[in-house]
Amino acid sequence: MNFTVFIICVQIFIGSLLMLFNFIFLSKNGVDIVEIFKQKKIRFKLIEHPIMMIIGFFIFILLYKKLYKNQPYQKITRTVLFLFFLSVLTFMIRFPFNSN
Numbered sequence: 001m002n003f004t005v006f007i008i009c010v011q012i013f014i015g016s017l018l019m020l021f022n023f024i025f026l027s028k029n030g031v032d033i034v035e036i037f038k039q040k041k042i043r044f045k046l047i048e049h050p051i052m053m054i055i056g057f058f059i060f061i062l063l064y065k066k067l068y069k070n071q072p073y074q075k076i077t078r079t080v081l082f083l084f085f086l087s088v089l090t091f092m093i094r095f096p097f098n099s100n
Helices: 002-028 033-038 040-067 078-093
Strands: none
Touching (some): 033 040
16 A cells, blocks of 8 residues: 555656646747636646546545554544545546547
8 A cells, every 4th residue: 555655646746747847838838828728628638637636646645544544453434435435536527538
């Protein structure tokens, strides 16, 4: 499980860098942020998807902390179960199933 959290942190870092580079590239080419918000596909790829993935990752990390807080017992409580389904839901809501 520690490896999973490490990989999630690496993905958050790489995703944040890609978002930063996208916004720098778009600002150099004169694309306004209002134009991005008006176009559904571009808004999904550049804003909605990365932000929801980051939120889902942070919920998963919170779940990990709650689960392993009681190290000897490792009981799955309602809070842990709720956080797990909430993190999966945030991943599934903005996952690009249709990549057109």
